Amino acid sequence: MMRKERLIVPLVVGLALLWGIAQYLSGVLFERELARALDDLAARGELAVKRSDVDRGWLESRGTLHLTPRFGQAWHLELPYMARHGVISTRIDGELRPHFGPGDQRLFGDALPSTPPTWQARYRTLGATLEGHLELAPFIVSQAGRELDFRGGRITFGGVYGDWRLQARLAPWRLSDGPVTLEAGPTTLESRYAYTEGAYHFSQQDLLKVERLGWHQPDLELEAHGLVLHSRTVLDEQELRVESELTLDRLVTAEQVLLAGRVALELSRVNADALRSVLAVLRDEAARGDAAQDGRELLARLEPQLLAMLQDSPRLDIHAIALDSPMLGLDARGDGALFFDSRRLEELSLAALGDPDEQASEQARWRARLYGDLTWHQVPKVVALWLGLPLDTQDLEVDVVRGRVRINGRPLPPALERLQ
Template sequence: MRKERLIAPVLAVLALAWAVAQTVAGLLFERELARAVEDLQARGELSIRRSDVERGWLASHGVLHLSPLFGDAWHVDVVYRARHGVLGTRLDGTLTPHMAPAGETLFGAVEASPPRWEARYHVLSGTFDGALALSPLVFHQQGRTLSLQGTRIAFQGGFGDWRLRARLPSLRLDDGEAQLQAGPVTLESRYAYTEGAYHFTQQDLLKVEGLRWRSPDLVLEADEIRLHSKTLLDERELRIRSELTLGEVRSADQVLLTGGVTAELSRIDADALRELLDGLRREAARGSADTTGREVLADLAPSLRGLLADSPRLDLLEADLDSPMLGLALEGEGTLIFDARDLAALDPLALDSPAERAEWRTRLDGDFLWHRVPPVMALWLGLPLDTRELQIDVVRGEVRLNGRPLPPVLERLL
């Protein structure tokens, strides 16, 4: 009898524990979803809002609306449904991109229903993982046709660290008699950050394993193109380092170009960048239809100038390009620095004026060294044929080659 009397209390305790765990799982999911939305907004690139939200004990649902921070060129509706469990939450839903101003649905003319996605939230680790698969798509616009074959996107991560991998087996763009084919194309991305994206690091690797361009005048083929970039925002500055690696780019069965280039942009003032992003978010939240783009830029002009306060620097760390077809090679390195003195004299809103652009050019100083200059290039630049190194100097915007003024043909181009 005593054992039988214990059954009901034990069952009650177990039911209560399950109910509490279920409730906690739902609350944790909602917290992490809200944090993920805030993380995306903190980058200053997207406007995100939620609608039709219903938070339940066993299930919840809603719609995420993603759009550019400014403008209405596109927006994406992400419908989600969440089924909460003690150890995790299963999510699924649909993704529907729209193009403005007509608001037409991209997938409406291609698929009977928008593409579906699935994900899972793990309570113990506080992380998400999920995937989105797209059926073959064909877009038509102004005589052009873009065909995408079976894109798949997978993501995983949680607060402070997200990873994404996208794969596109084939892409084809037809524009009249010209045609571009690429694929497979893969993108691997990792984004790590602190709260509010005050500091962050983003690494991206884009690989195009095959590329072909055909037109009546030109046929180009490339076996592999890789672009690796790393963006870092720390206490002091924003730095962006990129490395482009080319396989063999061929034309008429000859190697037109091969090699690679590595460059880094640094000394973009971090505090000014954060102020600029905060200002952009305030302007977007205000959403006044009476405010013009020029008025917004005028309000943000001090932050735009502040980006240059530490004299931004562009380093060409390595250039190693070779063209057997043309008999030319480029091997060298160089630096270009912006003079940040008296920034108040610069007007970012007047860059459409030739005089203002000339004023900005006078702030540029730097040099580039080209090793093993081909004789034909020396001849074209008006230098002695035995020139083996080319020193390109930039002094207050004026360019000199081995101490000589630019040839008139190049001066006109600049």
């Protein structure tokens, strides 16, 4: 019996020691991964991220996350949380507290007489994975004759460091202002964000689907069905690229299809190093508390880096335009590209674009940097007639040279020429 007791006591002590070490490591790993994720989120440049009221413990940790735009005071997102650490996983419970406006008014509690929505997540220590969800309860808010009827939704998120996913599903909602009404939904969003440390390289893919979008007023009713936006943003060693495709199943008015089709675009050749330098300046300004400084002062400081983003001659590719209007009896099939001439960038000024005395001349200098071409295949006869072209014109060749547009080698009609 004594031998058994001698074996049991060390075993119990050893197990307790292992449990304590595992418990401690679980909390340490959770804090490390949370700090890394927040640092990389801040490195994107769009948001300022910080934590307050942090209390780290073996069994529990708590704190509050704050997300705000780098500049301006349009909104502020507060996320208080409590993390309960286990040996193999950590459970996180928190609230979503949006604030808006310069007065930092609370959405839930001030604007809406309801409690903030709650969110839950679980961090698995061994796989370093996080899975969570947020439930959005329905609510109705009325103010000065306007009403927002939100019918709830669900947001799920998860992933590992360097690869995060988000899915949002919102029930239909309605915004009304007297006889004018905007309705949307159901709406779904699927997003994936993958990145390297410090967001030096990243890629983001988003798929937004809106089943129905309606605008109603006494003299006009528009209803869009099957609205889908697919975008992909990539920052690599050399450039930032943004690919987007918008698809519309149909836009209906007066019980007829006004428009249907798709448009696919790609922006490329935005200099990556210059973009990173812009984000670095923004982070420094926000860290010093200069977010409220005059916008013109900030633009003057950023102008060299912003112009440097154009040094590789950014290109906008119009991969496809495929639009039909049964109501008007027109269709459009086209493709093309636009380029920006990046030579002698020192001759351009972003600040002058906002100066009333220099605005017109500076806009002309920027337009003169545009070159490109666009082809409208099988152009409708009514369009050819309107442009003063022969009725047997098959394709419309649009050329842009130093910002001036010519169609099939001819100048624009006088009514359009005056707009250049």
